[in-house]
Amino acid sequence: MRKVLVVEDEVLIRLTLVDALHDAGFEVADTGSAEAAIEIIDRQTIHLLFTDIQLPGKLTGLDLAQTVFARFPDVGIIVASGRIQPASAELPPRAKFFAKPFRFDQIIACFKAMNPA
């Protein structure tokens, strides 16, 4: 089973996305900051990453996406934001961007279409 790490500080959105991913058959870990996310990837293998761009703490979701790509280039990455539309140069190669509000089923379809890591 592929494992998704969900990084989103808005708890309502995070829990709803976690539930939707569970229902779709993914294993899910979740947290609210990039720093906590890095602690998780130090300990666990993840195959897919969903991250919001604006997060509390020093690192943004874009920083996190770049860090994850540098360490695990096979991890499928989705970045989302209601504020910033990142330039493609800011996103790691093959990462997908979703503007908020997004449909939960679109996130799932996008993850399903990503090559198994």
Place this chain on the structure above:
Amino acid sequence: MKIAGDTGTISSRERFLEAIVQSAIDYAIISMDLDGLVTSWNEGAVKILGWKAEDMIGKPATVFFTQEDREDGVPQKEMTAALNNGRGSDERWHLRADGTIFWASGEMMTLRDANDKTIGFIKILRDRTEERERAERERLLMHELAHRMKNTLSVVQAIVTQSLRNAASLGDASDKLQLRIAAYAKAHEILLQRDWVSATMADVVTAASMNIGLDGSSRISADGPDVRLGPQAALSFAMVFHELLTNASKYGALSNEEGHVEISWDLEHRDGTETLMVCWRETNGPRIVSSQPDRKGFGSRLIVSSLQAFGEASVSYLQEGFVLLAALPLAKIQLQSDLSAIETAPKA
């Protein structure tokens, strides 16, 4: 206005014009010769730019351009534009004598003699820093509002998805949905009444109780010092108290005739950090038989996850009743939003 190099008698008309130029103190009016050396410098120029006339006459009128603009040849470009088109616009940051900058809005025009021969330039500018900063604040504010709107819609979308997902029936879904959205809306209302700066714990508890028709109930006691919550914490707490009250009404201390909910909070120093301690304790409700009852629904997860975003939180299903304890560093729950940062931000 005595223009250096000008000779001859001064007419009453010239005295009249001079009086106008010197009294227009909201405008810097500067004349220059063809080499760009200052030939006159009015009171407005003294007030806006800071240099005195005697310090500027005969000096290049480039001193109040920023170094970057000087290196880019902006003063020369302005003069060329004035020579070619009669006017050159000057809308940029300029330097004052004390080294501070201001946003200037003005124009440079050519100055002609009686035979229509160009003999120099005249520059008129105003300090438009405040207007520019106001426009910039408005732009940031609109951007922030657009973001907040999208964020709110995302949250509402999550509420809708969750309420439908866990509903026993369409009627149940409708109830959950309406109450959750109303709780979220009430929290916004409290924040708006306080200019989106803060809400107190007591405000948030009262609004959540009112939302589900439990305001003033003798079965709920709320007690604690006056603690202010930042916007993010206020919205989170509003949803947390809504779910807690809903759960208590459905399964907990408010689901029978005798139960009681005691909400208390206090400030404590914990490891050198000022910390908000929150306790929600249910008593005299139906006895809880299992230590992990079937209350791990979305509401319970929302409660714990929301509070853990600010600090530590744990729930216990004691036989006597449900208990929630949270220890939240004050700095985290009083964090201000981007919007208030815009209000107090110094100029760009």
